[in-house]
Amino acid sequence: MTAVSRDEQRSNTSVSSPPSDAPGPMDWVEALTGGGPEQSAALRELHTLMLRAAAHQVWRMRPALPDPSPSAVDVIVNQAADEAMTALLAKLHTFEGRSRFTTWAFKFAILQAATEVRRLQWQHREVELRDLDVPSAPRHEDPELYAEGNDLAAAVAAAMRGVLTPYQRRIAIALLVDGIPIDVLADRLGTNRGALYKTLHDLRVRLRAELTANGYLPVHPANPPDPAPSDARSRISPTPTAGTP
Amino acid sequence: MSTTPRPDSAALTPRNVSALLQDTTPWLSCDECFERMDSYAEALVHDPTYRDEAMAAHLRGCAACDEEAESLMRLLDGR
Ligand SMILES: [Zn+2]
Numbered sequence: 001m002t003a004v005s006r007d008e009q010r011s012n013t014s015v016s017s018p019p020s021d022a023p024g025p026m027d028w029v030e031a032l033t034g035g036g037p038e039q040s041a042a043l044r045e046l047h048t049l050m051l052r053a054a055a056h057q058v059w060r061m062r063p064a065l066p067d068p069s070p071s072a073v074d075v076i077v078n079q080a081a082d083e084a085m086t087a088l089l090a091k092l093h094t095f096e097g098r099s100r101f102t103t104w105a106f107k108f109a110i111l112q113a114a115t116e117v118r119r120l121q122w123q124h125r126e127v128e129l130r131d132l133d134v135p136s137a138p139r140h141e142d143p144e145l146y147a148e149g150n151d152l153a154a155a156v157a158a159a160m161r162g163v164l165t166p167y168q169r170r171i172a173i174a175l176l177v178d179g180i181p182i183d184v185l186a187d188r189l190g191t192n193r194g195a196l197y198k199t200l201h202d203l204r205v206r207l208r209a210e211l212t213a214n215g216y217l218p219v220h221p222a223n224p225p226d227p228a229p230s231d232a233r234s235r236i237s238p239t240p241t242a243g244t245p
Numbered sequence: 246m247s248t249t250p251r252p253d254s255a256a257l258t259p260r261n262v263s264a265l266l267q268d269t270t271p272w273l274s275c276d277e278c279f280e281r282m283d284s285y286a287e288a289l290v291h292d293p294t295y296r297d298e299a300m301a302a303h304l305r306g307c308a309a310c311d312e313e314a315e316s317l318m319r320l321l322d323g324r
């Protein structure tokens with residue numbers, strides 16, 4: 001039994017069978033660190049997994065690519081798989097077996113590929129950090145949606161002005177209004193996804209507290225699965241933020 | 246003469262407002278989200294009723310992590 005096939009037996013999910021050059025009966029971490037021909041085989045097998053997950057991710061986001069041709073996709077997939085493999089091997093000691101190794105490996109390739117597609121998507125676009133008063137480029141939104149949400153939108157704009165710092169407002173607008181992907185913005189600002197998400201979380205907490213104090217949000221909010229259509233003040237739905245690839 | 250800037254509420258669509266007011270508590274960082282993403286995806290693919298409130302809150306509020314978690318689940322699920 002190979003490292004992959006043993007890994008497969010730990011779960012009922014439907015990830016396909018291992019490639020034919022699978023290493024011998026040892027677990028993945030052992031195989032990848034043990035040296036000799038088994039390590040080489042395990043590394044080849046891991047690379048195949050990374051290519052598969054990277055290809056899955058790049059094809060998912062392919063419409064966002066400036067050049068979506070199969071040959072361009074292939075280049076991105078290979079590069080993402082290589083970089084993800086390096087990232088994974090550096091973190092191999094942290095694998096605790098809470099999931100199958102293959103699932104754990106896939107997430108590295110998915111992250112790398114998604115980040116690379118977003119980078120390419122914005123490669124030649126300027127990233128602007130604007131405040132609330134600076135108009136954005138024209139959008140293509142339904143004007144009726146504007147009218148319906150206007151009362152709450154005005155309250156949110158006032159709260160942004162009142163309780164957020166200029167930096168928080170600019171980050172909020174860049175990520176949630178202008179739809180700049182978080183990795184792209186992080187890269188341009190010389191920071192990282194985690195730091196920007198922390199800023200986003202903190203400003204959302206401030207905005208929610210202000211809107212709750214002003215009666216626009218319930219005091220003990222749940223996260224409703226759907227917006228309540230009868231009341232514009234409660235149209236807070238768990239939709240993904242702008243900037244979804 | 247100067248004019249006082251007015252809140253540009255017309256620039257905020259309901260989608261923007263939803264995103265700005267998203268409840269992202271309990272707090273979970275992007276790094277912790279990445280750490281838990283594999284076991285979360287497996288659990289959810291195996292049992293669609295599985296709940297991890299901190300992960301769910303993070304994914305509602307972080308478009309990039311959400312895309313990656315969704316993609317991982319689809320890969321596991323063979324979709
Ligand atoms: Zn995140």
